[in-house]
Amino acid sequence: xxxxxxxxxxxxxxxxxxxxxxxxxxxxxxxxxxxxxxxxxxxxxxxxxxxxxxxxxxxxxxxxxxxxxxxxxxxxxxxxxxxxxxxxxxxxxxxxxxxxxxxxxxxxxxxxxxxxxxxxxxxxxxxxxxxxxxxxxxxxxxxxxxxxxxxxxxx
Amino acid sequence: xxxxxxxxxxxxxxxxxxxxxxxxxxxxxxxxxxxxxxxxxxxxxxxxxxxxxxxxxxxxxxxxxxxxxxxxxxxxxxxxxxxxxxxxxxxxxxxxxxxxxxxxxxxxxxxxxxxxxxxxxxxxxxxxxxxxxxxxxxxxxxxxxxxxxxxxxxxxxxxxxxxxxxxxxxxxxxxxxxxxxxxxxxxxxxxxxxxxxxxxxxxxxxxxxxxxxxxxxxxxxxxxxxxxxxxxxxxxxxxxxxxxxxxxxxxxxxxxxxxxxxxxxxxxxxxxxxxxxxxxxxxxxxxxxxxxxxxxxxxxxxxxxxxxxxxxxxxxxxxxxxxxxxxxxxxxxx
Numbered sequence: 001x002x003x004x005x006x007x008x009x010x011x012x013x014x015x016x017x018x019x020x021x022x023x024x025x026x027x028x029x030x031x032x033x034x035x036x037x038x039x040x041x042x043x044x045x046x047x048x049x050x051x052x053x054x055x056x057x058x059x060x061x062x063x064x065x066x067x068x069x070x071x072x073x074x075x076x077x078x079x080x081x082x083x084x085x086x087x088x089x090x091x092x093x094x095x096x097x098x099x100x101x102x103x104x105x106x107x108x109x110x111x112x113x114x115x116x117x118x119x120x121x122x123x124x125x126x127x128x129x130x131x132x133x134x135x136x137x138x139x140x141x142x143x144x145x146x147x148x149x150x151x152x153x154x155x
Numbered sequence: 156x157x158x159x160x161x162x163x164x165x166x167x168x169x170x171x172x173x174x175x176x177x178x179x180x181x182x183x184x185x186x187x188x189x190x191x192x193x194x195x196x197x198x199x200x201x202x203x204x205x206x207x208x209x210x211x212x213x214x215x216x217x218x219x220x221x222x223x224x225x226x227x228x229x230x231x232x233x234x235x236x237x238x239x240x241x242x243x244x245x246x247x248x249x250x251x252x253x254x255x256x257x258x259x260x261x262x263x264x265x266x267x268x269x270x271x272x273x274x275x276x277x278x279x280x281x282x283x284x285x286x287x288x289x290x291x292x293x294x295x296x297x298x299x300x301x302x303x304x305x306x307x308x309x310x311x312x313x314x315x316x317x318x319x320x321x322x323x324x325x326x327x328x329x330x331x332x333x334x335x336x337x338x339x340x341x342x343x344x345x346x347x348x349x350x351x352x353x354x355x356x357x358x359x360x361x362x363x364x365x366x367x368x369x370x371x372x373x374x375x376x377x378x379x380x381x382x383x384x385x386x387x388x389x390x391x392x393x394x395x396x397x398x399x400x401x402x403x404x405x406x407x408x409x410x411x412x413x414x415x416x417x418x419x420x421x422x423x424x425x426x427x428x429x430x431x432x433x434x435x436x437x438x439x440x441x442x443x444x445x446x447x448x449x450x451x452x453x454x455x456x457x458x459x460x461x462x463x464x465x466x467x468x469x470x471x472x473x474x475x476x477x478x479x480x481x482x483x484x485x486x487x488x489x
Contacts, residue, residue: 011455018191018454028195 038121040148043104045120047143048095052116055090059108059117067101068108069094097140099125100133118147165258169247176438177401180445181209184401187446191453216397219390226287227387235282236388236395242274243399246406251326253419253433254426264325265317268410269310272365275403276302279367279374282396283384294383297460298367298374304467305364305371311475312358315482316346316414329418345417350485355415357475359447362407364463366400368448370455373463408444409437416440 029036038044055072071094077087109117120143127133182197185208189196201207223229249264251257261267276298283295317323320331332345346355364371375383385396412418418440419433429436458466 014454015450018450021193022187022191022450024193026190026195027193030195030198 038123040121040151041119042121042123043106043119044123045099045125045143046097046102046109046140047118047120047147048137048140049116049118049144050092050095050137050141052114053092053095054114054116055092056113058111058113062107062111064105064107065101065103067098069096069098092137095137095140096134098134100130118144120144120146121148122146165248169244169258172252172434172438173244173247173402173405174398176405176441177398178209179442180401180404180449181212181397182206183442183445184449184452185209187449188453191450213394216394217391219393221390221392222387224287224387228285228287231281231285232387233392235278235285236392236399238278238281239275239399240278240395240402242271242276242278243402243406245271245274246410249325250406250409250413250437251329251418251433252437253430254326254330255430256419256433257326260324260326262322262324265313265323265328265414268325269306269313272406272410273302273306275399276365278399279384282388283374286384286387288387290380290382291384291386294374294376294380294386297376297380298384300460301364301367301371301374301463304464305361305471308357308467308471308475309361309365311472311479312354312361313414315354315475315479316351318479318482318486319346319349319351325413325418329413329420332417333420333422343422345420346415350482351415351478353474353478354482355411357471357478358411358415359444360471361467362411363448363451364467366403366407366448368400368404369452370458371463372457373460376457404445404448405441408441408448411444412437412440416444 055070057070060066060068060070070092072090072092074088075091077089079086106119109119122143125135186196186204197205197208199205200211223232246268248258249261249268251260279298280295283291283293283298286292286295316328320328322328322331332349333343335343335349367374373383374380375385380386385393388396419429419437421429421432421436424432
């Protein structure tokens, strides 16, 4: 019945394979008890540096599924010296990312001209409700602490 | 001893061996299948190794509603699981656990055994026919076709053992294995090593088919027949079928161990020792065979229906017939 070699060779080869797997250690990681370390550049969650953000809206415009919501207003800063010019600065009111919509493409991180968005390898932010997946700027700022150091520049 | 008292003791003893045996094999199946797929399997139920998983599964099944479809033939539908379990339990009546530890030593033991082991398939056919579901019907008919095809090699393989032993009583067959001398030397070996290796292989293949286990699970065949004759069953009745399948493994493995591996007997042990150690020796052999069944299940793919039939009629039955002729020949010559 077997193609070549002695009869039933195929059956015995199969049984050998399963026995080998049986004797090996299982590859299961018991998730809540043991955790795998994500690779350094893992796309876990997007962190926001509020100080660097200029409310330029580039990320929100480039986002393919429009999951970034930004609101802001202009603020006037009084002149530093007498008779100086009054400066304006953009102030961020709202920066929400809807992770129920996000497809982790990373275009927002790529497109940000002021390095305000970063990839963080943290992945444990699941929720019971889909509406709770909308994370505000405070939450996004918290993730800034988990962003790894950028790799050294290539010489 | 009083007849009724003895009856109760025997029934309790059979249940005490069979039900835990089935649970152990269910647990073994969960764990062995997991490790053969590089998984861990049940892990948390009961604390360590997930040992309570089969019990938890059973409790869960008991809580489910016992559904009877409108189109079903209710009385037959409800009776079927019990018939399946009954056929499996009945085989235990003649399995010897020791020289004196046998529920009932029938002279026609082997004959009785092959007769009642077909009862389970009748239950399966009842389930398939009465469910009022086309998948169940096809599953039941497949089971019947499979039984007719594989009962023959099973019986023919067992006939060769009966010829070699010169008796149909199972205890007689074990004693024949314990006393047969090989070439006049003082060596006693089980039949699998003294000429019945081919018969053993045929018996194993045929009993896998009788139990409808992969690679012979065409009556269930999820991918083609949803769950075959099990499709409409739920709750306690499904548990009965489930338990029946694994209890069937215990009984088939016990029969194979008795016929070919020497049953409760190990070389070099006296009758007094065997009366105590016999059950454990038999259960060890049963568990080894059950491991083989599980191992095969998680290795081989399911056969097609026509491959199943041609394997039985074109290969197993002719080989079993030649096996009988050769056994009889050597029996006469030596």
